[in-house]
Structures are given as structure tokens and as C-alpha cells.
Amino acid sequence: MELPFSESFKIKMVEPIRKSTREERETWIKAAKYNLFNLRSDQVFIDLLTDSGTGAMSDRQWAAMMLGDESYAGASSYYNLKNAIKNILGFEYFLPTHQGRAAENVLFSALVKEGDVVPGNSHFDTTKGHIEFRKATAIDCTIDEAFDTTIDHPFKGNLDLNKLEHVLQSHPKENIPMIIVTVTCNSSGGQPVSMQNMRDVYAMAKEYGIRVLFDSARFAENAYFIKLREEGYADKSIKEIVREMYTYADGMTMSSKKDAIVNMGGFIALREEELFKKASQFNIIYEGFVTYGGMSGRDMNALAQGLDEGTEFDYLETRIKQVAYLGNKLKEFGVPVQEPFGGHAIFVDAKRFLPHIPKEEYIAQTLAIELYKEAGIRGVEIGTLLADRDPGTRENRYPALELLRLAIPRRVYTNNHMDVIAVALKNVFERRNEIKRGYAILEEAPIMRHFTVELAPTVKETV
Structure with a gap:
């Protein structure tokens, strides 16, 4: 007889909760x-x-917190996180922030201006809020299947390429600072984006000279669905899938309170050095120095460990x-x-x-x-x-x-x-x-x- 499925952890500490009338x-x-x-x-x-921020950290994350370096500048915890982001996600440049909406605030301050349009797949609340606060417009290009809860489509988070191309053709390039791909797509029901769709969106974006940014709060869960549902990925590890995903992105924002399993934290990761330098100015204004960005050293250590655990x-x-x-x-x-x-x-x-x-x-x-x-x-x-x-x-x-x-x-x-x-x-x-x-x-x-x-x-x- 096949053994039943069981959790991949055991419980070490409990917290009481009260039943009310x-x-x-x-x-x-x-x-x-x-x-x-x-x-x-x-x-x-x-x-x-x-x-978001409500998960239970592991023993290894708690142990990593005890080794946190709280130096204001150049802390070892910053370099631990920098190495984790480079090794797992493949980005050379990164800025820590205290959470995901802070990452959006910093990056959008460098990119979004009044009159811009930002196409994507069902932008979530803070993303749309930061866009509209700057008097720009978020345009939803999600596939129609996402809006019928009875349809069994494996990748309801996908962008409709026809909708996306219509946006790119209808607006000047200088008014489209980026395309946002949310993985997984929260507003459509936590639905994943396929690797093929990421590849196609990136190819179209490069044709028009537009950046692609991943809203990455649940990127590891997206990779899991690619492994289970997309042809050609069943034998690949989650980390291998994640590395390929981010070859189709020029940058990312991350609310680390989700798939990195920490209670507080976020970051921006980029390929462009010039954009990194521009965003760094806003990071210092809004968050803190570029090597801590609103995070304590112990939290950066826990985040680095969480990125590793969350992609297993x-x-x-x-x-x-x-x-x-x-x-x-x-x-x-x-x-x-x-x-x-x-x-x-x-x-x-x-x-x-x-x-x-x-x-x-x-x-x-x-x-x-x-x-x-x-x-x-x-x-x-x-x-x-x-x-x-x-x-x-x-x-x-x-x-x-x-x-x-x-x-x-x-x-x-x-x-x-x-x-x-x-x-x-x-x-x-x-x-x-x-x-x-x-x-x-x-x-x-x-x-x-x-x-x-x-x-x-x-x-x-x-x-």
C-alpha cells in the first residue's frame, strides 16, 4: 500500500488560539x-x-538570525542576501527594502511618471496603487480564461499576447516604462504564468524596447506549477526552473514575506547598473542605506535562508x-x-x-x-x-x-x-x-x- 502524503516538517513550538462565541x-x-x-x-x-509575513520560520532561519550583522553599512548579512539573490535568481544588482510595496515605491519612483501606462497581468492592490498615485495607468492584459472560475486552464495567470501588443502599439515607447508579470497572479486567484508565456512576453518586449519586471512575491509557487503542468519541466528542479524564469526578466520586486517565509522584508533586483544607481537614490531617501534598506541584519539572514528553503x-x-x-x-x-x-x-x-x-x-x-x-x-x-x-x-x-x-x-x-x-x-x-x-x-x-x-x-x- 502506498503511504499517505504527509508534511515535510515537524512541529517544535505551538501558539494558543481562542475560540469565541x-x-x-x-x-x-x-x-x-x-x-x-x-x-x-x-x-x-x-x-x-x-x-504575507504570517508564516512560521524554520529552525535554520532562526539560527541564521542569531548570526545577523547589524552594521549600518556593509554588513555581512547584506552580502549573504546578495549572494543568495545572485545564485538563486541570477541578478547582479539588488536593493533591500522593508517589504514589497516599499520595493515598488522605490523602483516606480525611478521609472513611472504622469501619463505612463503599465501593462501586466491583473496588477495587485499596492502595485496598481503606486502606479495610479503617480497619475499613470495600469492596463490589465490577463487572458480571458482567468475570469471564468469554472474553466480548468493550467496557467490562468498568463498575459494575452494580443492584448499586450495592442497596448505596446497604441502608446509611445517612452510612456511604457515596463511590463509587469505577476508570478503567481494573485488577483486572478493565485494562478501561475507558464514559462512559454514568460518567454513570449519577453521576446515581444525586446522587440518594442520595453523592460519586463516580475512582481515576484510567489515566484517559487509559480515554479512548482511549471514543474507539474508544463511540458519539458517535470525532471527539472525548482531552482533550475526559477533560474530560467528570471532570464525572461530585466528586474523584479519581491515581497519576501511570502515565498521567502519571513515576517518582514523585500528587495529590488536588477540587471541594469544605471537603473540600479537611480533607484539607489530613492532607496536612501525612503528606506535606508543601500546595504540595509529598512531591514535589520538578522532579517536579511533569515531572508537569504528562506529563499533557499522556499525553492525546495x-x-x-x-x-x-x-x-x-x-x-x-x-x-x-x-x-x-x-x-x-x-x-x-x-x-x-x-x-x-x-x-x-x-x-x-x-x-x-x-x-x-x-x-x-x-x-x-x-x-x-x-x-x-x-x-x-x-x-x-x-x-x-x-x-x-x-x-x-x-x-x-x-x-x-x-x-x-x-x-x-x-x-x-x-x-x-x-x-x-x-x-x-x-x-x-x-x-x-x-x-x-x-x-x-x-x-x-x-x-x-x-x-
């Missing part, structure tokens, strides 16, 4: 103005708000199979989800789950609130709130997908927790017709509103 949760979410970001962590039983097959198989375990449980219960499953999260199709809720009442947010009330599980809306308003008209942008993202922290929860999540969503699904209305905005920020928005039910609650 439904009455407590209804009080807490009301006080939080129906924004799950406003909840205290001790008001949450299973926290799936994000997989056994770790990735454990991580991604747990995501699939939850996805399969939800499918068994009839809960509509984005298929095939992504690498870091399960994305519930809120439009199919709650088809009777008007789009103006924030369908995915309504579902997220119901799941929290049901079992103290905190997910996050990837829908109209996150899509924000059109900078010109100030009208809501209604995306093709309204998703509830259940982002699973790395090496944190067991499959028993996944069972609890699945049953909780099943319970909500079975009473979905009792959920009559959604929510209205009371107050919002002018950009990236979903983090701090305040909401109220559109009908008076009876509790």
Missing part, C-alpha cells in the same frame, strides 16, 4: 465597522487574511497540497471556487455563492463577514472594494471577479484547521439565501480604500 464575533465585527482589517488578532480563530520541492509540495486539500473539501461541499486551485490561497467565487446580492453592496465583502460571524475565520475581499474607484470619474470599478480569498499561512495550520474552514463555509453556503443584503460605505480613503474602509449593513440588523 457568535455573539462576541457579531459585536466585534460591528465595532470594526465591518472591516476585517480592523479586528484584533485575538478576535480571530483562524486567520486567512493574508499569507518538498517544502512547496507540502505547502501547495494543503491549499489543494482545502479546495477539494470545498468542492465536495458544492462551494464555488476558482479552479484550478492556486498556490497560496483558495479563492471563493462570491458572485456564484451570493448571486442575489447587488454588486453595489460588495458581494465578496459580504461573504467574508458572514464567514467571520460563522466561525471566527478571517479572509479578505478581492473584489469591488479592492478594485477601488476610477481615478477620473470616482465611480466604483466593478471587476469581472468577486472573490473571497482564503490565504493560508506557510507551515502554520494543520489540515484539521482546513476541515474547520471547509465546514464553516459549507454552513454559510447552506444558508446563503438567508443573506438578503450587503453593505454600504460610510467612509473611505481616496486610494487603496479596502484597508481602512468603514461599512454599514444596507438593512438594519435584527441582532
Whole structure:
């Protein structure tokens, strides 16, 4: 008999979590103005708000932290990270930053100006925010299959080459500072980009003289899917696949809080020395000196170790199979989800789950609130709130997908927790017709509103 699949780690330390009552949760979410970001962590039983910075570091990462060099300039920890980036990703130049959005802020300050357009595959919230803050425009060139959660396409993160070429032909070269390829593509459901698509995008970009930048938060998970799904890569190691991926990029930003499994950290990696020098000026202004960039030496050491561990097959198989375990449980219960499953999260199709809720009442947010009330599980809306308003008209942008993202922290929860999540969503699904209305905005920020928005039910609650 074949042995069942098991985790590639054992547990050394545990952290207690508290179960609350439904009455407590209804009080807490009301006080939080129906924004799950406003909840205290001790008001949450299973926290799936994000997989960013919420993972459990390994014994080797903790050991590396003890060897951190906290010198202001030229620390050995900086050179450890520099060597890891060069060896694993192949980039000569890099700048440390305190997290991914900081990397975007620094690099986009050097590249993006008013009137520019930045094509890519479903830019995520901070990426689009940094572009639009500079009065430029993010243009989505994702393939159409990504927006139908019922289609089983192996690489729903791919860019549509016809859409991309239309953008490149329609705008002057000087107004296209880069093409952004997000690996994996978070906004479309944690979906991977194929190696062939990376190759084709890069070839087209070079034809037009445009840079290609990878948003690399979950690059290792993307490599795992290439190994499993793309012809010619089954016998290659994850590190071999990663090295080839980055031959089709001129630079990258990285939120290391995802696939490098650290609690804080990020970086920019580049091939162009001149762009590195230009970005370095902004790094010093916004982050810190170029050899620490907002990071402590111990965190750079942990990041360097995490890049190595995060690009090992056994770790990735454990991580991604747990995501699939939850996805399969939800499918068994009839809960509509984005298929095939992504690498870091399960994305519930809120439009199919709650088809009777008007789009103006924030369908995915309504579902997220119901799941929290049901079992103290905190997910996050990837829908109209996150899509924000059109900078010109100030009208809501209604995306093709309204998703509830259940982002699973790395090496944190067991499959028993996944069972609890699945049953909780099943319970909500079975009473979905009792959920009559959604929510209205009371107050919002002018950009990236979903983090701090305040909401109220559109009908008076009876509790």
C-alpha cells in the first residue's frame, strides 16, 4: 500500500488560539465597522487574511538570525542576501527594502511618471496603487480564461499576447516604462504564468524596447506549477526552473514575506547598473542605506535562508497540497471556487455563492463577514472594494471577479484547521439565501480604500 502524503516538517513550538462565541464575533465585527482589517488578532480563530509575513520560520532561519550583522553599512548579512539573490535568481544588482510595496515605491519612483501606462497581468492592490498615485495607468492584459472560475486552464495567470501588443502599439515607447508579470497572479486567484508565456512576453518586449519586471512575491509557487503542468519541466528542479524564469526578466520586486517565509522584508533586483544607481537614490531617501534598506541584519539572514528553503520541492509540495486539500473539501461541499486551485490561497467565487446580492453592496465583502460571524475565520475581499474607484470619474470599478480569498499561512495550520474552514463555509453556503443584503460605505480613503474602509449593513440588523 502506498503511504499517505504527509508534511515535510515537524512541529517544535505551538501558539494558543481562542475560540469565541457568535455573539462576541457579531459585536466585534460591528465595532470594526465591518472591516476585517480592523479586528484584533485575538478576535480571530483562524486567520486567512493574508499569507504575507504570517508564516512560521524554520529552525535554520532562526539560527541564521542569531548570526545577523547589524552594521549600518556593509554588513555581512547584506552580502549573504546578495549572494543568495545572485545564485538563486541570477541578478547582479539588488536593493533591500522593508517589504514589497516599499520595493515598488522605490523602483516606480525611478521609472513611472504622469501619463505612463503599465501593462501586466491583473496588477495587485499596492502595485496598481503606486502606479495610479503617480497619475499613470495600469492596463490589465490577463487572458480571458482567468475570469471564468469554472474553466480548468493550467496557467490562468498568463498575459494575452494580443492584448499586450495592442497596448505596446497604441502608446509611445517612452510612456511604457515596463511590463509587469505577476508570478503567481494573485488577483486572478493565485494562478501561475507558464514559462512559454514568460518567454513570449519577453521576446515581444525586446522587440518594442520595453523592460519586463516580475512582481515576484510567489515566484517559487509559480515554479512548482511549471514543474507539474508544463511540458519539458517535470525532471527539472525548482531552482533550475526559477533560474530560467528570471532570464525572461530585466528586474523584479519581491515581497519576501511570502515565498521567502519571513515576517518582514523585500528587495529590488536588477540587471541594469544605471537603473540600479537611480533607484539607489530613492532607496536612501525612503528606506535606508543601500546595504540595509529598512531591514535589520538578522532579517536579511533569515531572508537569504528562506529563499533557499522556499525553492525546495518538498517544502512547496507540502505547502501547495494543503491549499489543494482545502479546495477539494470545498468542492465536495458544492462551494464555488476558482479552479484550478492556486498556490497560496483558495479563492471563493462570491458572485456564484451570493448571486442575489447587488454588486453595489460588495458581494465578496459580504461573504467574508458572514464567514467571520460563522466561525471566527478571517479572509479578505478581492473584489469591488479592492478594485477601488476610477481615478477620473470616482465611480466604483466593478471587476469581472468577486472573490473571497482564503490565504493560508506557510507551515502554520494543520489540515484539521482546513476541515474547520471547509465546514464553516459549507454552513454559510447552506444558508446563503438567508443573506438578503450587503453593505454600504460610510467612509473611505481616496486610494487603496479596502484597508481602512468603514461599512454599514444596507438593512438594519435584527441582532
